Amino acid sequence: MSFAQQVTGSSHDVHNYGDVSRETIERLQIYVDLVLKWQPAQNLIAPSTIPDIWERHVIDSLGTKWAVPDAKTWVDIGSGAGFPGIVTAILQADDPDSHVHFIESNQRKVAFLRTALRETGAKGTVHPGRIESVAKSWEHGPVEAVSARALANLDLLLNLSEPFWRTGATCVFHKGQDFQREVNEASQRWTFDLVERNSLIDSTSRLLLLSNISSRQI
Numbered sequence: 397m398s399f400a401q402q403v404t405g406s407s408h409d410v411h412n413y414g415d416v417s418r419e420t421i422e423r424l425q426i427y428v429d430l431v432l433k434w435q436p437a438q439n440l441i442a443p444s445t446i447p448d449i450w451e452r453h454v455i456d457s458l459g460t461k462w463a464v465p466d467a468k469t470w471v472d473i474g475s476g477a478g479f480p481g482i483v484t485a486i487l488q489a490d491d492p493d494s495h496v497h498f499i500e501s502n503q504r505k506v507a508f509l510r511t512a513l514r515e516t517g518a519k520g521t522v523h524p525g526r527i528e529s530v531a532k533s534w535e536h537g538p539v540e541a542v543s544a545r546a547l548a549n550l551d552l553l554l555n556l557s558e559p560f561w562r563t564g565a566t567c568v569f570h571k572g573q574d575f576q577r578e579v580n581e582a583s584q585r586w587t588f589d590l591v592e593r594n595s596l597i598d599s600t601s602r603l604l605l606l607s608n609i610s611s612r613q614i
């Protein structure tokens with residue numbers, strides 16, 4: 397059975413979660429088709445999640461942009477196959493002032509992300525390399541939000557994204573059921589204002605929105 401044949405959900409499922417235009421649905425479909433096409437060679441997502449790609453990856457990623465709807469400029473760190481960054485870029489594809497920057501160290505995923513941007517018509521720039529070095533030599537101005545999913549614990553995420561939140565970005569981090577322990581640990585090194593949002597697909601997971609961040613070690 398091909399990967400496409402394994403998929404149980406469809407683009408129509410997106411309508412159960414929010415108001416999304418026909419053009420956005422079409423772009424999301426192009427993106428999902430591309431992930432499935434590249435999956436055999438690139439192993440972009442965990443094979444066990446392919447049947448649920450719409451819910452587990454696409455719909456889960458919609459929550460990022462919807463959590464900070466006014467943010468137009470984003471950095472998505474450790475982008476992988478583009479969840480949530482490509483979904484964010486697709487949601488704001490019609491806004492001429494919007495832009496998503498992707499930072500990814502794996503060259504094959506960099507190639508995939510560039511192809512996904514081109515084929516969906518979403519706006520963004522892919523920065524190949526490690527977050528630590530790309531962020532430290534950042535020359536693209538401040539961004540309004542920084543996103544990450546399945547990358548690192550909260551303490552490390554705050555370290556990695558410091559060059560972006562220092563210039564005013566709100567952090568939007570997807571976190572699993574261990575989120576409270578991560579918040580407690582990170583609170584020992586950082587102060588921040590925190591808003592918790594339920595994940596769109598899973599009542600035990602959260603989207604953590606952090607702002608007014610500073611280090612306790614001065």
Ligand SMILES: C[S@@+](CC[C@H](N)C(=O)[O-])C[C@H]1O[C@@H](n2cnc3c(N)ncnc32)[C@H](O)[C@@H]1O
Pocket residue numbers: 473474475476477478479480499500501502505525526527528544545546547
């Ligand atoms: C587990 S994947 C998650 C990808 C995507 N955010 C998702 O949720 O599907 C983590 C990705 O981050 C990338 N990555 C990990 N550490 C990195 C670093 N220090 N700099 C840049 N990319 C990194 C890996 O190459 C990988 O593609």
